[in-house]
Amino acid sequence: MSAPAFDSRAFRNVMGQFCTGITIVATADADGKPRGFACQSFAALSLDPPLILFCPGKTSRTWRFIEESKTFAVSVLAQRQESVSAAFGRVIDDKFEGLEWTPSPLGNPTIDGALTWIDCTLENVVDGGDHHVAIGRVQSLGEPVEDKPLLFYRGGYLTTEHPHLRHADRLDSFLTWDGGAAWL
Numbered sequence: 001m002s003a004p005a006f007d008s009r010a011f012r013n014v015m016g017q018f019c020t021g022i023t024i025v026a027t028a029d030a031d032g033k034p035r036g037f038a039c040q041s042f043a044a045l046s047l048d049p050p051l052i053l054f055c056p057g058k059t060s061r062t063w064r065f066i067e068e069s070k071t072f073a074v075s076v077l078a079q080r081q082e083s084v085s086a087a088f089g090r091v092i093d094d095k096f097e098g099l100e101w102t103p104s105p106l107g108n109p110t111i112d113g114a115l116t117w118i119d120c121t122l123e124n125v126v127d128g129g130d131h132h133v134a135i136g137r138v139q140s141l142g143e144p145v146e147d148k149p150l151l152f153y154r155g156g157y158l159t160t161e162h163p164h165l166r167h168a169d170r171l172d173s174f175l176t177w178d179g180g181a182a183w184l
């Protein structure tokens, strides 16, 4: 296979032009401890049956717990939850410390104050290069909360109320991290 005619910097820059929301994908480990990570690669997939997808990196520790539990909840972050995203984007052990959360019907952690949540069982996993494509079957849904979303754009945060880019933590292995200064 021939090498691409662009470098990873160019790929990240171009992918960073696609603005997304931010989610926390979380499960409980075998001891009942909440585990989760910040995830922008989340999308609706199918209405009937109800399916969603997200793409965890192959080195994600949370992913290993989800593979084991075969269940997870996706919380959609609201505009004031930038610090939640930053904490869950780090490789630290107790990301839930000091955070208010509520177990879903399947027992997965949902983040209080999020716009809503989606409770899923793991339906299928497809190879996606250095990531997996994880497909979830939706089992139950949170109430939609009236608030504004936290957005991820050009490797930084913005909201519709504060449309000025704020830098995210360094995320070297993460596709749309810009690795340096970025402005709107």
Ligand SMILES: Cc1cc2nc3c(=O)[nH]c(=O)nc-3n(C[C@H](O)[C@H](O)[C@H](O)COP(=O)(O)O)c2cc1C
Binding pocket: 022, 036, 037, 038, 039, 040, 041, 042, 055, 056, 057, 058, 059, 060, 061, 062, 063, 085, 086, 088, 089, 090, 091, 092, 131, 152, 168, 169, 171, 174
């Ligand atoms: C805003 C944001 C979005 C992210 N989206 C993804 C993503 O879609 N897929 C992914 O694998 N990592 C994503 N990350 C990076 C992970 O959250 C990060 O690698 C985290 O440390 C993984 O934690 P874990 O190893 O405990 O699972 C994102 C990080 C941030 C801050």
